Amino acid sequence: MTTRPFFPEERVTLKILERSDPGSRFPLQGARDLDVGSNGIQAYSISPENEYFSVDFESQIKGKKYIELVLEKLLDREEQAEVDFNLIAVDGGSPPRSGTTQIHIVILDVNDNAPIFSQDVYVGQVLENAPEGSVVLRVAATDRDTGVNGDISYRFSQSGDQSHSAFMIDPMSGEIKLTKPLDFEAAEKHELSVQATDGGGLSAICRVLVQVVDMNDNAPEVIISSFTSPIPEDSLPGTVIALFTVRDRDAGANGKISCALEDQLSFSLRPAYKNYFELVTVSALDREEMARYILTVTAADAGSPPLTATQTFTVDISDVNDNAPVFSQTSYTMYVRENNVPTVLVGTVIAGDGDVGLNGKVTYSLVPAHLTEQPSCSCISVNSENGDVFVLRPLDYEQVKQIEFLVRASDAGSPPLSANVTVHLVVVDENDNAPLVLYPSQDSSSPSSELVPVSAEAGYLITKVVAVDADSGQNSWLSYHLLKASDPGLFVVGAQSGEVRLRRSVTERDTVKQKLVVLVRDNGQPPLSATVALSALLLSDFSDVRLPHSSLTTEDESSSLTVYLIISLVFISLLFLVSTAAFVIHKVCKRKQLKDGHVFYGANNLQSSLADAGAAGTLPHAYCYEISLTTGSGNSEFKFLKPILPSLPPQLHATGGATSSEQGFPCGLGTSGDIEPDNPGMHSAEQFNSLSFN
Template identity: 45%
Template sequence: MALVRRSVLFLTLLVHIARGQVSYSIPEEMEKGSIVGNIAQDLGLDLQRLKSGKVRIYSRDSTEYIELNRNTGSLLSREKMDRESLCAKTTPCALHLQMIMENPMEFYTITIEITDINDNAPSFQRKEFRFEISESAAAGARFLLEGAVDADVGVNDLQSYSLKPTDNFVLELHSQSDGDKSVEMVLQRSLDREKKVVVTLLLTAFDGGDPQLSGTVQIDVTVLDANDNAPVFTQKVYKAILTENAAKGFKLTTVSATDADEGSNGHVTYYVASKDDIVRNMFIIDQHSGEVTLNGFVDFEKASHYQIDIQAKDQGGLSDSCKLIIDVLDINDNKPVISLLSMSNSVSEDSTPGTVVAMMKVDDTDSGVNGQIHCTINDNIPFALISSSSNFISLRIEQQLDRERDAEYNISVTCSDQGVPALSSSASLSLQISDVNDNAPVFEKSYYEACVVENNTPGLFIFTVKASDADWNQNARVSYILEDSTVNGVSVSSYVSVHPDSGLITAVRSFDYEQLKDFHFRVKAQDGGSLPLSSNATVKITIQDQNDNAPHVLYPVLTGASVVAEIVPRAADVGYLVTKVVAVDVDSGQNAWLSYKLQKATGRALFEVGLQNGEIRTVRQVTDKDAVKQKLTVVVEDKGQPSRSAVVSINVAVADSFPEVLSEFTDFTHEKQYNDSLTFYLILALTVVSLLFIVSIILIISVKIYRWRQNKLLYKSGANLPVIPYYPPVYADGTLQHVYNYELCGTTDSRMSDMKFVRPYSQNTLVSQSPINKNQSSKYER
């Protein structure tokens, strides 16, 4: 087998193309997946044509053996093929396939011949042969042997026999009309029972393959006493005619042989000697009368001719043989079979006449007029049947179609044979007429507006856009697409999404009004036509503000290290502006409308806050009973629902002198009475700071005077030097470039001294250092 497989690899595939037909020749037993041939190359077809034409391989009874790879155009074997199982002795052995393509419809006939390889050895049906031959048998007596069977054909079939030993017998081969060989054992030297009662021979059958295969059977010859006459058939060939589907037990003929001997040596018995098991089971013979009868059912479509070998044997072992040839007559017992190879479920109403919409193959296994077929369709439809070779029929458009007149056709195809009586079959085809895509989707509105409250949850439904298409079916199926654009440099798809089927617009993220007030985008509605049509609509999404930010107080600002206080003279008039609370709210609308309320005050009847502007003014004259230290708590509240608010505390000093203010506001930071020792240290610290300040002023003045004198001398000595331009000093970011004046006041009637800082722009804000920070160095004029 290994040599056979290697030889298969070097077999050449024969390809013939003529009038749409392709022929290949392959050896049997090819491995699964082996390439039979490239149909695309051999027919000159483009691979893309195979895909667009939905190419299919059709075979009535051989589909399981061959498949088509659409990507490469190669025909591949789906499994190993045994030529003997497919065709038995029929030659040539071929698979007949049809290849169908659509748009436009085409078909090709493919013939794949399966060549034989020597994979079957000759074999005998019986394990041994037994003969009883009289010793009186004369030289030249013939004994028919049952030949060997080889499933292969051609040179791989049975070719020769050999018989060993050849002391008494030789072999003779005779070619028959059907190409088979009959084997006879011929006596060439008389037997002598007294020398040898049983003669054992070995019969070997050889085929013509490479390597050569063989089969053997043993022949045992029992030597009998004299029987000198063999049976003789009255004729060597008998003929009979049998109608298919004949009943079991039907008598075919009677064969007859005579023997000149008397007694048991002249008694003849008959046997079917054919090698084919099917034939031996299909026909039986009466051993005594020679009557041949049918033992099964014959089918003309399977076999139209039988040949039977019949042997007549006497009791002495002598025999003769004849042939019975049976011809089977066909009857019209098979209806035409309509196979729908390809069918377009729908065609466009603008299809041109001549377009193929269906391809059918009609088969009738009967022969002669019983297998001749004629097909028709129902009347008054714009279609026609066109017949081609090999019983292929195509259904084509005969007239222009109009979907508005007929949207569907039910076509009945009837095929009848020419037998008597005629047999027929019908097939119904349903064909839809499809619409042409000539209408684009139309939105209900070309401009949509919607509002979304900020801080929404992602996935929130916003609203739905809707478009309709006047076409039908797929051409009217509308899909919605979000056109690509950017919002603040980011793709709009990160803000919203559009459901492709429903047009439902949903939020992808949570919106923030403070970052994005509104944005625009476009939605495209596209139909499902093969050449899709579309239209656009503009959508505007407005973000509505939500009260999610509390007011923020800009002024006054309290720090942990200082107390901000406003001074109100005791002589202040009614309506005196103490200070103004400044606040902002990043929300919008009423969520940013701020109102100011005095929540808490040391003297509630002394001050009031402007509801809209946050101005703190006096509502009456200051009296001696009013405390120097006034602490106000102002609430800033927006108009949102629910509202948000912020609270600021303001210190107000009601006093005319700075020491009075300072002594009182020391308690703002610590909220307790300092003892005398702490006051002493405070006065000491102020004194030291004052001395250091005076010394610093003196040093600065001295340095100024010294530099002025140096510059004056340099000017006199360098009158002829070039002028050097003056560049003002550059201050770093955050460095003050203004002149600040500091005023130091010391009291003589107390151990306590006060320091007053006069601020620029005549502001009424007093900064009183806490005791832990009063030792910090003072800033001087820059």
């Protein structure tokens, strides 16, 4: 069994100078093979083959432990910096076996290349007024070597008679710069020699030609003789603003000067004499359009390039009162709610004046619409300083819906200018009026009654509530609602129309007399409302209406009214009992006196008795009372009949005594149940009024 040859190292690196002589030998450690004899290493080869190296293994045959690489051709690092190949060892076995190692050849640089300039002659131009440090030009040289051998430095060559005091060169970049300004008049050109040297001492030289470019280095001068500012805006065209002269210390074309005014339509320049120029106005001025002009006069010579000088004139325009105040709007519309608080701010009129100072100070005032009128409504006021408009007193939309007045804006110029504007003050409605019911009328003490046949079906129109509202807009939008009813399920009210209709058919169980209250409400915020009371009678036959008017009063009076009536009845009853008792006692006494025959019923005696009785607070005569109840009305009335005179003795009639009316006694029965005294002067204690109880 044979083994494979092997090298001590898998990769071998050799460094060889590029200028090594051909035939130079470089020893390498040979391969090893554990086999002996014919199975040992028999040959070495290079793969791939190259023109620079070959292998010599005879030294190993002679007993040496190494083989040698032989340089066959001169190396050049600038053409090929590295060479790589494989060294192969082959034994003599069958089949033959081989071993391989990599050979890496690094070619070391040798300073065999001198620097080379890109140009033999460099030409540059520099302005004569170029500042110190200005770059004139840059020279560049290259070197194919590397490392120190390729590092190039630059310097001026001292050969020749050239002075280099005005120039300096950067040793690393090759830039040539000025150390001081050049003067074309002193030297038109400068010739320099620049040497480039590498790190190995090799060098090269080039020529540099610097041309100085002549410059127009004297600018024109502008000298002002006179200048006026500000000027009035009503100055006439042709007014002279400034007078100035120009000059240039250069000669020839460089000293020839021309002047121009930049971008101005309102001013111009005109020659005066020699080098003098005038700045004048050419059109009307308007301070409101342009209050200040910045005028730039440029003086330029004919040099190449030309030099210029500029002079700025700041011209202020003084104001003239030539603008009337102008309102921000052609008319104003302001709004105020009715019932406003006094002195409420409703808006502001604003006027501007293009003038300044007193000419632009605006004051405001109220003016009449016509010359013959007095100033506008006394309820309006305007602040003279800022144009605030105030309403001085509360307004009522129902009385006035809009006020139109004029406001004048005047400036403080001389003479003053003014302008007028119309202001429309619109009064905005507030919900301050409750609905007013027109029908049915609520003037009577009892609500009107509507007759409804018992045969009426659902939807039957009973009546229609008509109401109006003095407000406007949504404040006057009315809606109708059923607020209260004897039988709420029987009636329905149209929310928009106010029509009162039957919700269902009438039945026998329904009460003949129905009461309902309709609420009328507007759409304001907050809403206001009114109520209307209605009465409906459910009848089977309209021709048989026997209920008196008094029966149309409500059967369902409020409980509070019933209590008051009961208290009144009790009080009257007590008063009646007391009066009856007093009467009986008095009557008994009178009869006793008559039996004794000592009482004469004369006129004088009767009046005296009445006076005494009135003073005593008792009834002087006997009265009879009847209580009659009316039928069919549902109401009870106590009717008090007028007193019936007692039977007087025949002596009274015989003696021509006074009749009952002559004695001041009430006589006759009142049809209404009220006591109607014949004598208006009767004491109030002798009058009794009838009381009705529902």
